[in-house]
Amino acid sequence: MSKPKRGEPRKTRVPTIQDVARLAKVAPATVSNVLNGTRPVAEIRRERVLAAVKSLGYRPNALAASLRRKETRTIGVVVPEITNPFFAALVHRIEELAGESDYQILLASSNEDPKLEAARIRTLLDRRIDGLIVAPSRDEVEAVSHPIGALPPTVLVDRGFGLAGFDTIAADNIDGAYRGCKHLLELGHRDIAMIVMDAKLANFADRIAGYRRALEEAGAAKRARVVTGGLDVESCRAAVERELRRPNRPTAIFAASYAATLGAIRAMRAVGLELPQDISLIGIDDSDWMAVLHPYISAVAQPVEEMATEAWRLLLQRLAGGNAKSARIRLHCTLHVRESTRAIERDR
């Protein structure tokens, strides 16, 4: 009964179901049945088994069980970038839900690279994951549809909305951007630059659309200016800085993503513009620090928690054999009006 400690040469082979069976004087199948509740087992044996399990410190080899059962209770989760608070929150919630349903998460990050994404997904599939939750790095998701052939039940979050054959979930980006832009318009802004990372990504296209729609309604359609920043904070900063140095600089910046928001603030500093006196800013994607330092940053928050919850719900449904047609879920954003957006000065 002396439990071997780390460091000691581990002499004792890790016990198998056979060892338990032998010790309990029952068949391996019976051990299995006791442990999994697969079939009723007489109380006497049942107790002998449990005792043997305990005394040997037996734990079933999940690998062997998975191989046999053809299910791993493992879900692959692929995100572009775990250090982005949005994806961190997404993963966090998914991991939590998975734990509750006795699933494990195999995490992979694609670094926004479709090739890497495809490769990572492939190795996840090799491990026979039961399902997959992906926040694709691109919309085409060539990565996602190409490998092996068939994928296990898969839900796409944030990007790739509406892709045939997948349950997809995304924020209502059009509406979110619309409301964010409208907020600025109501404050009197007309020269609003939207900063996107890549206008061709559907998310950004949608956000641009929402932004344009708000502008049109305000009769300012012609004032639309969309600036393509690039995929990281630094390139966004540079793009915004260029924009701010132009003769008729915008009075407000609408940063269409987290990195764009960070970049925009940096750019303002670089150019020497004070937030919100000299210029207004609203971002898409919220983070806790935005309500900590003045000026608190106004933001359109995506419903991350709900997105994760829905993703998990849909996935479980598929895993349970649900054969409904692909779900497409749009979830509403929340507008947080804080201090970085301010009514425009009259003298402009």
Next chain:
Amino acid sequence: MSKPKRGEPRKTRVPTIQDVARLAKVAPATVSNVLNGTRPVAEIRRERVLAAVKSLGYRPNALAASLRRKETRTIGVVVPEITNPFFAALVHRIEELAGESDYQILLASSNEDPKLEAARIRTLLDRRIDGLIVAPSRDEVEAVSHPIGALPPTVLVDRGFGLAGFDTIAADNIDGAYRGCKHLLELGHRDIAMIVMDAKLANFADRIAGYRRALEEAGAAKRARVVTGGLDVESCRAAVERELRRPNRPTAIFAASYAATLGAIRAMRAVGLELPQDISLIGIDDSDWMAVLHPYISAVAQPVEEMATEAWRLLLQRLAGGNAKSARIRLHCTLHVRESTRAIERDR
């Protein structure tokens, strides 16, 4: 050759090594040898195998291979909280390194709960992970040492430093805190309150020690005030707020963790103190937003990247059978002097 698309009823059973062998007219073993380079295979067969693999879209079942080989090329990673930027960065880097060495990451989060942590580790072990990287939720790590008995090669990061039988890595918390505190002292501060989450955790004890040492050197040992905040931002905020409302409030706050920093800033807002005119602040743990909004927040940054890199290196070493005695690695923190720390007004 028609690759089955998702949505179509997948009629084709996923091909096994047997199928490949049959098609290539060789033994399964030969397929294995070709794919793994285990033994030389005649060029003729070799090509037949490769062709068969391609035409069937065969991918080896990693589960079966793992069961047989008794190695999964999977590493468990357990962190208290993935949404904390420090741990997010840690996981990010580990995941990156793992990918490079063709390992997968099984992620689990303990929510700072030792019981949950133990449970999660146990299920990771059931999956026969080859190794484990844990940022323990507590120091005792009863969780870590208790389960099954033996653990696979395990490295402890951030907490649990020096625990027998593990490779452990942590920031040099004493020195980091010492330097942070010294910075404040050099600015003339004498009434510096340190906010910790739990004084009993070794990390915080160390940070307190560093803080005290700096104070002693400055002959201000008696002015030490350590405030225990609690485990989340909100309770830290409340604790700091209480401190700030006391008659002789501190002139500077030294927040000993990320959550404490967030809480401290909130508290200052609540009390109406302006940073850095009315009070100075330095935190432990850095984040990108701290250098974005004024005042930029001074911080003692832990070397996350290096911690992850070292953790991975040590783990690989163990996995390779390295039998060196447990490593204990302390890595240096970096002091980022920014704008939230300012020389104290003379009239105090």
Next chain:
DNA sequence: GTGAAAGCGCTAACAA
């Protein structure tokens, strides 16, 4: 250089 056969640890099907 190659194939046949055994077996990793488990569960499901089949008997008893």
Next chain:
DNA sequence: TTGTTAGCGCTTTCAC
């Protein structure tokens, strides 16, 4: 209710 048997798909002896 229980035990026996046959694999899950792979790798690894062991023969040839």
